[in-house]
Amino acid sequence: MSGHATLPLILTCGEPAGIGPELAPRALAAGVPMVWMGDPRHLPAGTDWAEIAAPGDPVAPGRLAVLRHDFPAPVTPGRPDPANAQAVIDVIARAAGLAMQGAAAGVVTLPINKQALKEGAGFAFPGHTEYLAHLAGGADVVMMLASTSVRPPCRVVPATIHIAIEDVPRALTPALLERTIRITHAGLIRDFAIPAPRIAVAGLNPHAGEGGAMGGQERAWMIPLCDRLRAEGLAVSGPHPADTMFHAAARARHDAAVMAYHDQGLIPIKTLDFAGGVNVTLGLPFIRTSPDHGTAFDIAGRGVADPGSTIAALRMAWDMAQARAETRPRGAR
Ligand SMILES: NC(=O)C1=CN([C@@H]2O[C@H](COP(=O)(O)OP(=O)(O)OC[C@H]3O[C@@H](n4cnc5c(N)ncnc54)[C@H](O)[C@@H]3O)[C@@H](O)[C@H]2O)C=CC1
Ligand SMILES: NCC(=O)COP(=O)(O)O
Numbered sequence: 001m002s003g004h005a006t007l008p009l010i011l012t013c014g015e016p017a018g019i020g021p022e023l024a025p026r027a028l029a030a031g032v033p034m035v036w037m038g039d040p041r042h043l044p045a046g047t048d049w050a051e052i053a054a055p056g057d058p059v060a061p062g063r064l065a066v067l068r069h070d071f072p073a074p075v076t077p078g079r080p081d082p083a084n085a086q087a088v089i090d091v092i093a094r095a096a097g098l099a100m101q102g103a104a105a106g107v108v109t110l111p112i113n114k115q116a117l118k119e120g121a122g123f124a125f126p127g128h129t130e131y132l133a134h135l136a137g138g139a140d141v142v143m144m145l146a147s148t149s150v151r152p153p154c155r156v157v158p159a160t161i162h163i164a165i166e167d168v169p170r171a172l173t174p175a176l177l178e179r180t181i182r183i184t185h186a187g188l189i190r191d192f193a194i195p196a197p198r199i200a201v202a203g204l205n206p207h208a209g210e211g212g213a214m215g216g217q218e219r220a221w222m223i224p225l226c227d228r229l230r231a232e233g234l235a236v237s238g239p240h241p242a243d244t245m246f247h248a249a250a251r252a253r254h255d256a257a258v259m260a261y262h263d264q265g266l267i268p269i270k271t272l273d274f275a276g277g278v279n280v281t282l283g284l285p286f287i288r289t290s291p292d293h294g295t296a297f298d299i300a301g302r303g304v305a306d307p308g309s310t311i312a313a314l315r316m317a318w319d320m321a322q323a324r325a326e327t328r329p330r331g332a333r
Contacts, residue, residue, distance in 0.1 A: 013038025018295025077301025085120025
């Protein structure tokens with residue numbers, strides 16, 4: 001056992017027409033070592049910043065360290081420019097590359113606009129989660145959103161993510177659900193110091209199918225899958241009716257909830273803790289967190305964006321980096 005993380009986190013700029021640039025200087029309030037990667041011309045006027053050549057280079061306290069990445073086109077808040085799309089993608093890849101080389105403690109991503117990247121640069125991924133998994137050589141990952149300021153905590157993992165609701169029943173297979181549960185289980189042990197994670201699984205249908213009266217997936221394979229994993233020793237419960245999994249007493253009974261689809265999980269967490277919710281990718285070879293919100297074009301450039309979720313994402317990533325450093329064998333990177 002050894003050590004603690006010393007290298008900074010990299011905060012990627014995300015979509016520069018969104019609220020990312022104004023959140024960057026305010027993220028210093030997290031009080032953890034970080035550098036921002038992006039085009040400094042996008043930062044709010046008056047930002048105290050200094051360019052550095054590598055993540056570990058020193059800057060004066062209170063000053064934003066910048067790993068410069070120039071963008072080709074000027075930015076208008078609220079109006080993404082297709083000409084900048086490839087640079088947004090390149091920043092993510094560059095930051096992930098540095099983290100994989102061991103040159104940074106992890107990556108915290110400011111939001112991207114998926115539509116702008118698809119239209120501007122043919123971005124072929126639904127989001128950071130899948131792109132980072134690809135950059136990591138096809139890592140088996142899940143998306144978890146974790147609260148930081150509600151008790152009992154709320155942690156949700158959607159088994160299917162950014163797909164049309166009409167495609168969910170076909171995409172939600174026994175293999176996908178089992179894989180999602182196993183990655184969640186391993187991630188809670190590794191990064192959340194929960195030695196025997198309790199995982200609640202949501203049914204797909206109202207009332208978890210009501211014994212087959214409201215849908216058949218629960219009886220056909222979800223109950224047998226949960227039974228099998230329990231027999232193996234995993235603390236898996238369910239499938240539960242999704243609508244009663246998130247009141248306080250229900251949250252106290254699990255460490256994470258694996259949900260059938262995006263909104264089944266993201267609506268409760270964003271309702272309970274929008275300002276403190278953190279998106280974590282479990283299963284990557286490096287640490288990645290993100291605020292839970294998007295690009296917020298409707299308020300971009302006005303200086304009113306709440307930095308709470310970004311600050312929480314930085315602190316969570318830093319805590320994860322410390323925990324990993326403490327359990328890393330001496331001499332290993
Ligand atoms: N990790 C990422 O890169 C994410 C990207 N997105 C993307 O963001 C874009 C916009 O998504 P929306 O669904 O509209 O969600 P959104 O989170 O951008 O905005 C929803 C509402 O919340 C408000 N809001 C968001 N963040 C806020 C903050 N920090 N402070 C104050 N108010 C805030 C916005 O003004 C808006 O009214 C989409 O392209 C989506 O794909 C969405 C979620 C995560
Ligand atoms: N709805 C969550 C979201 O869009 C985050 O996606 P990702 O960019 O973190 O994969």
